[in-house]
Amino acid sequence: MKTTFSFLAVVALVVGPLALRAENFAITGGTVYSMAGAPLKNGVILIRDGKIEAIGPAASITIPAGYRTLTATVVTPGLIDAHTTVGLSGILNQPNDQDQLERSASFQPELRALDAYNAKDPLVAWVRSFGVTTVNTGHSPGALSSGQTMIVKTYGRTADEDVINPAAMTAVALGRNGLTAAEVVPGAGTPSAKAPGTRAKAVAMLRAEFIKAQEYARKREAKDETKRPARDLKSETLLRAFSGEQPLLVNAHRQQDILSALRVAKEFGVKIILDGCADAPLVLNEIKASGFSVILHPTMARSSEDAENLSVETAAKLRAAGIPFALQSGYESYVPKIRVVLFEAAIAAANGLGFDAALASVTLEAAKLLGIAARTGSLAIGKDADLALYDGDPFEYTTHCIGAVVGGQIFADGPR
Amino acid sequence: MLSHPLRCLVLLSCSALFVCAQEKPLAITGAQIIPIAGEPIARGVLLVQRGKILAVGPAASVVIPAGAEVLDATGKVLMPGLVDSHSHIGSGSGGDGSSPIQPDARVLDSFDARDASLRKARAGGITTANVMPGSGHLISGQTLYLKLREARVIDDLLIKLPDGSPAGGLKMANGTNSIKSAPFPGTRAKSAALVREQYLKAQEYREKIKRAAGDAEKLPPRDLALEELVEVLDGQRIVQHHSHRADDLLTVLRISKEFGYKVVLHHVSEGWKVADEIAAAHVACSVIMIDSPGGKLEARELDWRTPAFLEKAGVLVGFHTDDPITDSRRFLRSAAFAVRAGMTRQGALEAMTIANAKILGLESRLGSLEPGKDADFILLSGDPLSVYSHVEQTWVEGRKVFDLSRAEDHLYAVGGPGAGSPQRAHLCCFTSAWDLIAAANGDN
Incomplete structure (x- = not known):
């Protein structure tokens, strides 16, 4: 989207060329939403070696000599998109850049986003241009298990350089999104079955895979090394959900699918995160009692099929019920090819969630849910210098994002 | 009871x-x-x-x-009330897979007046909508200009022309959507050739009718497809033309000039590249605002600055939802994003109302609050x-x-x-x- 002509709007920020090397600098903000305490009026953030060196009111912080200063009306932590397919579902939407769904079999948790992520896809830079600095990206719904997500910063270098958790969650889909994914792919051989074809079959298959993983774990412990089974990537992936180290991200929209997810999680004692959850308002008590978190569907997702009940007020209802949640941009098969989580949060903010909770759902709450709150999601000393700079209320349609800082690197893809 | x-x-x-x-x-x-x-x-x-x-x-x-x-x-x-110059509410349809050119297919004969999408459009403040067939044909059929009155059946929604017929345009498309296996064209040049051939036929058909001078014996047999194209040639029906890429936009201008029909460009993803050419042709644009570029090759260089560039060049700019591509309930967002990318506030608000009314040829009865116009209006809780x-x-x-x-x-x-x-x-x-x-x- 970079074009040769210059942007018309007045730009408050003095920006350097795209993707400068990390440097030491200061940001002054008219309002700084640190997400670690009340918003700061006239706040200053010092950034050194990619980390936040200091943050506080302008009166309390001296900007060291040699630090250049960026100025923005509003500064927030870099936004976190808790679930997306960016980098796997490319901008062109042609077969050669669509890696979000493998259709040769219905259950393939061993597939890693890490091995497919294209950090150079223009849509990575696109979401960054609105302040998104961290994404949990991976395979799309469309198979009972489509693969593992990764958490990655939006530098746009390579998967290996930008990744901060190479195996964050294992994507599972119940309901229509998980049915009949297995198709005959030319050259890939014929899938052994067209299952799962029904909701009940999908859950039966999932339970069988868990039992298989448990058996595998037991046999791998065999004293006689020769009796141990060969390594099995599927089971190993599932076992990390038992330990809670790599939870299942279970896409479920209909209330019966949400309940199935909770039932299976309880049966096997695995950690799950609910994904999508259009029908969440119908089963708030059950979700709350489970203790699991929700990565809610994009606020503006189209209401159809399993998600025909979705509402722009669901985020507010989750909050009122005390259920931890984050927002996501999700997966789009056509246009828009990618949603921008900032806009999804904006609509939630305007429909009952309110500004503070909406901002938290794409910053600190998302970081907690993804297990990365120790390094990002809020502005505090020692944390990664991930920030988003705006010329007004970030959620307003007519506000511009004038820059994003990822790990201390300044990106001025916009202003946009 | x-x-x-x-x-x-x-x-x-x-x-x-x-x-x-x-x-x-x-x-x-x-x-x-x-x-x-x-x-x-x-x-x-x-x-x-x-x-x-x-x-x-x-x-x-x-x-x-x-x-x-x-x-x-x-x-x-x-x-x-907002005017949406390109929508697919009501689950309507146009032509089928039998031919790339089907001007005889009418949304009128396929529309569900009770579809939930109408309710949602009213919730978005839309009072008038141009409901179109899809873009998978060179000519996919006749569109309908509808008033979103409370409705039981399609007739309750129609805008009637003086002769009693329902107001609407003709949907055309070029670029990749209408390129597929035979009998559809396989290339852009073939697409253009098929369209030109069809309008030549329509010109001949019109000529035959003229020569018959009302003599039933000499009139050509009725042809539903050509009749519609004659309406286009006579300026009674505006062509509402799907087109994304800069060269495709220019092709639309070229062919409409050759046959002298009135056309409006829709989507216009690469309009920023050819704003001056569009302005010189005095052709209006109905722009779509999408959350990200891409999703199809032709929209790869979609740019939010297109409305601003077109406005600056002097082009009449409207917006559309293309519902369900964008949600009718969020239609005002299109105007706001255009302002975000440099369009004037006045221009963006006009684009949602009077400019779209002009795009549909309905500006004499709607699109602004003036005595004598239809009482179509919305109340908002704050700034639009x-x-x-x-x-x-x-x-x-x-x-x-x-x-x-x-x-x-x-x-x-x-x-x-x-x-x-x-x-x-x-x-x-x-x-x-x-x-x-x-x-x-x-x-x-």
């Missing part, structure tokens, strides 16, 4: 009261009025009666007749370009068709269980009432 005949009677009297209310003038007072025609009015009055606007202006200049109903809208923003503002009421021809404070309307506005369902049949009873009125008038 009331017995059926009695229920009809009760409803008839309600209906009669309602008609009476329509006869009485209605004054909406206290709101900030954005008339589009003229500067915003801080605390204005809009006076409507019998579906038309009687007066609009500052409180001091508008005399509210004695006996008028008054709706206090203090603190609200009032503007014309703010994410925090909500459409609270939508009025079509002096009747309220959406009210956010009504539970059912709220459901369609925000979503939730049931929001995907067709609208309830509570209007069934109007049938009896209208039938009785019609019978009383001897219309049967």
